[in-house]
Amino acid sequence: YQRRVRGHSIPHKLCVLLCPLRLVTFLFCVFRMFSLSRRSMVSSSRLAMRRALSTKPAFDKILIANRGEIAVRVINTARQLGIKTVAVYSDADRFTKHVAMADEAVRIGPAESNQSYLVIDNIMSAIKETGAQAVHPGYGFLSENAEFVATLEKENVAFIGPGAHAIREMGDKIGSKKLAQKAGVNVIPGFLGEVEQEEEILRVAHDIGYPVMVKASAGGGGKGMRVAWNDQELLDGFRLSKLEAASSFGDDRMLIEKFIDNPRHIEIQVLCDGQGTSLYFPERDCSVQRRNQKVLEESPSSFLDDATRRAMGEQAVRLADAVQYRSAGTVEFICDSERNFYFLEMNTRLQVEHPVSEMVTGVDIVEHMLDVAAGRRLRLTQDDLAIRGHSFESRVYAEDPMRGYLPSIGRLSRYAEPRTADLPASLASGTVRTDSGILEGSDISIYYDPMICKLITHAETRDAALDTMSWALDNYVIGGVTNNINLLRDLTMHEDFRAGNVTTKFLDEHYADGYHGHQLTARERRELVACAAAIEFRSEMRQRTISDQVPSSPMHHESVMDHEGRYAVLIGADAEHGDAELVDVAVGYMADGQPAYAVTFGDGEQLTLASEALLSSPLFDATFADAADDQLPRTLQIVERADEGYTLQFLGTKFAVTVRSAAAHELAVHMRAKALPDTANKLICPMPGTVRSFNVAPGDRVAIGDELCVVEAMKMQNVLRAEHDAVVKSIVVEAGDTVSVDQVLIEFEAGEE
Numbered sequence: 032y033q034r035r036v037r038g039h040s041i042p043h044k045l046c047v048l049l050c051p052l053r054l055v056t057f058l059f060c061v062f063r064m065f066s067l068s069r070r071s072m073v074s075s076s077r078l079a080m081r082r083a084l085s086t087k088p089a090f091d092k093i094l095i096a097n098r099g100e101i102a103v104r105v106i107n108t109a110r111q112l113g114i115k116t117v118a119v120y121s122d123a124d125r126f127t128k129h130v131a132m133a134d135e136a137v138r139i140g141p142a143e144s145n146q147s148y149l150v151i152d153n154i155m156s157a158i159k160e161t162g163a164q165a166v167h168p169g170y171g172f173l174s175e176n177a178e179f180v181a182t183l184e185k186e187n188v189a190f191i192g193p194g195a196h197a198i199r200e201m202g203d204k205i206g207s208k209k210l211a212q213k214a215g216v217n218v219i220p221g222f223l224g225e226v227e228q229e230e231e232i233l234r235v236a237h238d239i240g241y242p243v244m245v246k247a248s249a250g251g252g253g254k255g256m257r258v259a260w261n262d263q264e265l266l267d268g269f270r271l272s273k274l275e276a277a278s279s280f281g282d283d284r285m286l287i288e289k290f291i292d293n294p295r296h297i298e299i300q301v302l303c304d305g306q307g308t309s310l311y312f313p314e315r316d317c318s319v320q321r322r323n324q325k326v327l328e329e330s331p332s333s334f335l336d337d338a339t340r341r342a343m344g345e346q347a348v349r350l351a352d353a354v355q356y357r358s359a360g361t362v363e364f365i366c367d368s369e370r371n372f373y374f375l376e377m378n379t380r381l382q383v384e385h386p387v388s389e390m391v392t393g394v395d396i397v398e399h400m401l402d403v404a405a406g407r408r409l410r411l412t413q414d415d416l417a418i419r420g421h422s423f424e425s426r427v428y429a430e431d432p433m434r435g436y437l438p439s440i441g442r443l444s445r446y447a448e449p450r451t452a453d454l455p456a457s458l459a460s461g462t463v464r465t466d467s468g469i470l471e472g473s474d475i476s477i478y479y480d481p482m483i484c485k486l487i488t489h490a491e492t493r494d495a496a497l498d499t500m501s502w503a504l505d506n507y508v509i510g511g512v513t514n515n516i517n518l519l520r521d522l523t524m525h526e527d528f529r530a531g532n533v534t535t536k537f538l539d540e541h542y543a544d545g546y547h548g549h550q551l552t553a554r555e556r557r558e559l560v561a562c563a564a565a566i567e568f569r570s571e572m573r574q575r576t577i578s579d580q581v582p583s584s585p586m587h588h589e590s591v592m593d594h595e596g597r598y599a600v601l602i603g604a605d606a607e608h609g610d611a612e613l614v615d616v617a618v619g620y621m622a623d624g625q626p627a628y629a630v631t632f633g634d635g636e637q638l639t640l641a642s643e644a645l646l647s648s649p650l651f652d653a654t655f656a657d658a659a660d661d662q663l664p665r666t667l668q669i670v671e672r673a674d675e676g677y678t679l680q681f682l683g684t685k686f687a688v689t690v691r692s693a694a695a696h697e698l699a700v701h702m703r704a705k706a707l708p709d710t711a712n713k714l715i716c717p718m719p720g721t722v723r724s725f726n727v728a729p730g731d732r733v734a735i736g737d738e739l740c741v742v743e744a745m746k747m748q749n750v751l752r753a754e755h756d757a758v759v760k761s762i763v764v765e766a767g768d769t770v771s772v773d774q775v776l777i778e779f780e781a782g783e784e
Contacts, residue, residue: 088114089405090164093191095119095129096154097169099468100485101381102129105167108397117161119154121147123476128468135161142478148172151179158188165189165404167397171480174380175202191404193379194305197354201377204248205286211374214353216346219365219373221288229266232287236265239289245269247276248284254746255279256323258290271741271748274723279746293534294365296320297332297372299347300388302399304409305357311344312388313418318533319522321436322747326515326538327522328424330387333493333531339370350377359385359400365535383426383485386466390422390489421496422489425504425519429481432518432546437718437772438481438744445510445649446471448484449503455664461490461499475512477719477769481745483514493531497523498663504683505666508649520683521549549684551602559681559688560600560612561630561638562653562667566677567690568596568616568628570646599696601676601689611696627656640665712760714751714777716770720744724766727777731759739777742770751776 093109094117095102106116106129118133123142130136137157140147147153149172158166166183168174168191180195192198201207205224212218221239225248226232236243236259245268247255255276257268269285277283300312316332317325331340347362354377361382363375385396394416399409429439448465467484475481486503490496501523504516522528525541538546551559599611615631627641639656651667668680676689691699723741727733733753742749757779764776 088112089401089407090114090189092117092161092163093165093167094158094161094163095133095167095169096148096173097171098124098127098129098148098479100466100482101169101468103132103468104466105169105397106132108395108401112398112401114401117157117163119148119157123478127473128470137161142476144172144478151182154179155182155186158186163188165191167191167400168380170380170383175378177202189404191400192358193356193360197356198379200354201379204246204376207377208374210353211350214350216350217373219288219291219375222286224286225284226287229269232265232269232285233262235287239287242290242292243287244290245272245285245287247272247280248282248286271750274748275746278743291365291367291373293536294367295332295334295533296363296535297335297343297366298361298363298382299343300382300385300396301347301351301356301360301362302396302409302411303351303356303358304403304407305355306408308409309348309351309356310409310411310413310416311347312416313391314340314343315384315387316533317384318535319528319537320535321538325384326426327519328384328387330391330422331418334366335370339372343372350374358403359396384424386464386485386487387422387424390462390464390487391418391420392416393419420489420491421493422487423496423500425486425500426482427484427486427507427519428515429475429483429512430515431513432515433548434717435545436515439513440475440477440719441512443469443471443473443475443509443511445508447508449506453506454499454502457663458490458495458499458502460495461488463488463499463503477744479745483509494529497529502663502666506650508668510670517548517683517685518546524682549682555682556602557632557636557638558655558665559602559679559686560614561628561640562651562665562681563600563677563679563688563690564596564598564614564616564630565628565640565642565653566651566669567598568618571596572618573646597693599691599693603686613693712757712779712781713775714739716742716772716774716776717751718742718744718749719771720749720769722764722766722768722770722776723748725762727759729759729761733757733759
């Protein structure tokens with residue numbers, strides 16, 4: 032071969048001599064390629080094996096030692112991962128949603144939680160019976176019970192949560208503060224010890240200075256906590272908090288600390304694998320509370336800046352590492368107006384409001400809890416937990432905000448959750464998520480927390496996420512039990528809340544004399560009147576169509592135009608025959624065939640609304656022609672049809688709306704009003720529950736505001752007080768009795784006011 036090297040020819044003989052060398056080089060290259068290929072195959076095989084291990088379920092079967100929505104939440108993730116699930120249930124929960132969804136279900140006792148969900152032996156028996164390899168505790172019940180975790184460890188059953196050591200350290204509020212202080216975490220000024228006697232708690236409070244917070248050392252979830260501004264409030268709060276703590280946690284130890292006025296309640300979700308990786312999620316702002324129980328949460332907080340957010344997260348992780356934490360947990364802080372923050376407590380479990388953290392990161396926290404419990408390392412980095420959009424969570428409870436948040440029990444006669452698929456085009460970027468453990472026909476009982484659902488929304492911006500929440504609340508149909516959607520809907524419209532001006536005193540400040548439902552503006556009032564008149568007109572037209580008075584074919588739209596209605600519409604507390612809006616209603620059709628109702632008021636103002644809602648549906652959507660471009664369509668709910676009108680839910684609040692023909696309204700003046708029963712000399716129970724104690728006896732004279740008795744409902748102690756001066760005639764029930772709403776508890780002597 033002739034080769035050229037730097038322009039010179041290489042003789043043929045030399046090339047022949049180089050051939051063996053070239054052959055050796057060739058063989059070496061072949062060997063090298065084979066070697067690299069083999070290594071690549073081995074590497075690929077190992078990578079495939081690692082991937083297979085990561086996709087292989089962490090467990091074959093798990094048991095959920097809980098009930099309701101959190102049990103359903105865990106089952107949903109387990110299903111996606113191919114893990115079989117075991118539900119446990121009490122007698123009250125035999126036909127509930129979580130039992131129906133699980134692969135297996137085991138009865139663990141009577142309805143009372145202290146005979147079922149709180150009995151470790153019953154849970155252990157269910158584990159042995161089903162062969163479950165791991166237990167997810169949810170929240171509440173045994174989720175923060177170190178004895179339960181230790182028992183599982185002895186039986187070689189994995190606990191999908193932290194170790195017993197971390198639960199003990201963080202479960203003791205006093206010990207956790209000492210540990211946090213040692214770890215360099217900001218702590219609230221206070222007395223780092225237990226208080227037992229009234230004299231001692233008064234001395235400590237005077238040393239710290241009012242206001243103070245008295246709370247259960249082993250508590251959580253807002254139970255066993257009271258704020259006191261003076262000695263009397265402190266003594267009352269200490270007594271009631273001890274009762275609640277003993278009932279809820281079996282531990283009535285109490286502590287006292289300085290109460291920071293006007294704070295924000297901000298918490299950090301942590302996720303640790305116990306193998307060197309500890310991460311923190313974007314913060315959750317849980318400032319809207321009542322009696323220290325959260326009402327509406329969001330993530331991220333509109334108040335924090337990046338520096339504070341990072342500092343909070345780093346301190347939360349520092350505390351978790353100090354206690355050798357593994358699994359998911361939450362470090363709670365309070366933050367003052369200057370963004371100074373202080374450690375409050377650490378919840379060593381999955382938090383109720385965890386969905387907002389999942390929505391803004393796209394991370395399934397339960398999935399990673401399962402991995403960590405199986406001994407796997409986290410497959411996440413801190414960069415994976417960046418903020419993506421904004422999320423809100425509304426806690427929908429069976430309670431009545433207009434009666435002091437008294438719990439409601441009963442059967443859900445009608446139930447339909449809002450869906451993302453039904454969002455209007457203006458909210459196309461939004462998402463609606465419902466975490467619930469109930470179905471239509473489910474019962475809300477006195478035995479457990481009255482939560483119906485956690486309603487979660489997400490969107491690209493805070494305003495969009497809040498608008499999505501407003502729409503979702505309007506479209507959430509709940510019949511059969513009183514609920515707090517009215518308050519939640521009011522919050523989404525509140526000017527200060529929309530601006531992010533929120534503290535833990537938000538409800539106390541803005542509803543100082545209690546919540547009384549949404550107060551209609553003049554425009555909103557007329558919109559409600561117009562919708563009620565349109566609904567009545569449409570009902571009347573349907574009746575005429577059925578009786579052949581009006582042609583029903585779409586080809587005869589013009590004949591419907593010949594019919595108009597005149598109605599008198601009264602709202603709520605309007606007088607029986609006064610304060611009525613006299614309106615004329617006519618119907619036309621839009622270019623697309625959608626019915627449009629022209630409602631003319633007595634002063635000449637006309638509102639035109641379009642609606643395709645079916646009378647068979649509980650929802651009535653209305654778009655007003657003169658509405659602002661950014662206003663969502665109005666969605667009303669037809670809660671109930673009466674002889675002369677409807678109960679309509681509008682902007683979250685239910686209004687009794689009377690709709691009469693003009694002629695019937697003129698005659699209504701002659702109708703005698705129904706007399707209400709006289710209950711002035713009776714103490715009526717405002718809630719279902721159990722009477723725990725009476726502070727009076729027959730013959731006692733009481734003054735307005737005196738404590739009469741304590742009724743426990745959903746593990747909360749509720750003091751019933753005298754509404755006027757009186758003399759006790761008789762005690763109708765006994766301490767320990769289960770009572771229903773509106774049941775008479777005490778009778779007073781007549782005329783003793």
